[in-house]
Amino acid sequence: MVSLNMRIVAVEEHFTFPDLLGRIDPVTLHRNGWPVPGTAAFNAINPPALADTGRGRIAAMDAAGIQMQVLSVPGPAAEIVSGPDGIAIARVYNDRMARLISAEPDRFSAFAHLPMRNPAVAADELERAVVECGLRGALISGTVDDRFLDAPEFEPVLARAERLGVPLYVHPGVPPRGVRAAYYDGLPGEASFMLAIAGWGWHAEVAVHILRLALSGALDRHPRLKLLIGHMGECLPAMMDRVERVFGGYSRTHLDRNAACAIAEQVWVSTSGFSSLPAFLAAFMTFGADHLLFSVDYPFGNNSAAVDFLKQLPVSPEDRQKIAHRNADALLSLSSAAPSEIV
Helix, strand or coil, X not given: CCCCCCCCEEEEEECCCHHXXXXXXXXXXXXXXXXXXXXXXXXXXXXXXXXXXXXXXXXXXXXXXXXXXXXXXXXXCHHHCCHHHHHHHHHHHHHHHHHHHHHCCCCEEECECCCCCCHHHHHHHHHHHHHCCCCCCEEEECCECCEXXXXXXXXHHHHHHHHHCCCEEEECCCCCHHHHHHHHCCCCCCHHXXXXXXXXXXXXXXXXXXXXXXXXXXXXXXXXXXXXXXXXXXXXXXXXXXHHHHHHHHCCCCCCCCHHHHHHHHEEEECCCCCCHHHHHHHHHHHCHHHEECCCCCCCCCHHHHHHHXXXXXXXXXXXXXXXXXXXXXXXXXXXXXXXCCC
C-alpha cells in the first residue's frame, strides 16, 4: 500500500525575481538566444507563477502534498551577464533567497545562483551562499559563453563545490548560436526555439555536458564532486551501456574509471518534468533508487500529476521514500523531520 502521509521534497522548482530579470538588457537576451520581453516566447517561459513564493505557490504545494520545494532560477540570469552587473545580480538573488527561505524554512530551500562568467568570483559566491545564506549548492544553466564546465577556467567552481560538499545542479540553457543555426533553425513559427530548448536541445546539451565532465577527467580530479541533473537523466539512461562500451578502451589512457562508472557514481537524477514510466524505469535501472530524486519542474510541471506519478511507481515502499525525500534530505542536508509515514 502506498504511503498515505509521505514527506515529499521537490528539488527542481523554479523561481525568479522579475526586477532582476529586468536588469538584463534585451540585446544581451537576444544575443544569447533568449526571447525578449513583450514576445509570446518570453511570456511562455516567464509565467506569473514563476515569481510567486507566497500563498499561491504554497497552496499549490499543499494541494499536491509537497512539503518542500528547493528553489532555483532557471535562466536567463547572471550567467549571460558579464562583469560587475552579472556579479551583482547573483549576489542580490542569493541574499533575497536567503531571506525568503528563512521566512518559510519548512517549505523552501534553494540553490545558489552564480556569476559564472567570472569563475573565481563564482566560486567565492558559492561559498558565501552556502555558508552565510544557507543555500544548498548551485544550479548552473547551460554553457557559459559557449564553454562547458570541463573547461579549465571553471576548475575553481568544481573544486569549491567539492570542498563544501554541495551539489551542482547542471541545468539546460539555450544552445550556442552555432548549434542553433546548424541543428534547430529554419522551422516554422516557434518550432525552432522549442526544439532547441524543451523539445530536445536542452536534454541533449546536458547529456553532453555530463559526458564531457567524465571524459575530460574532471570527475576523476574531483571524485567527491556531486552533480544533479533533471528530466529523468537528460537522455543518459538510454545511452549509458553504449557509453560504457564505446569509451571503455578509448579513454583508458587518461581516466581512472570508465566514464559510465564515473557518471553512475557522481551523478544524481531528478524526475523533473517527466511522468513517463518508461523514462523512469530506464533511470531507475541505470542509476538506482539511491540516486533518484523527486521533482516537478514547477511552475512548468503540474504538482498533482507529478505526485500521483510518484505514488503509483512500481517500486518498494523503501525506494519510494528514497525518491520522495530521503535522497534529497541526504544530498542537500535538509531537515529529515517528516510526518509519520503509514505504508
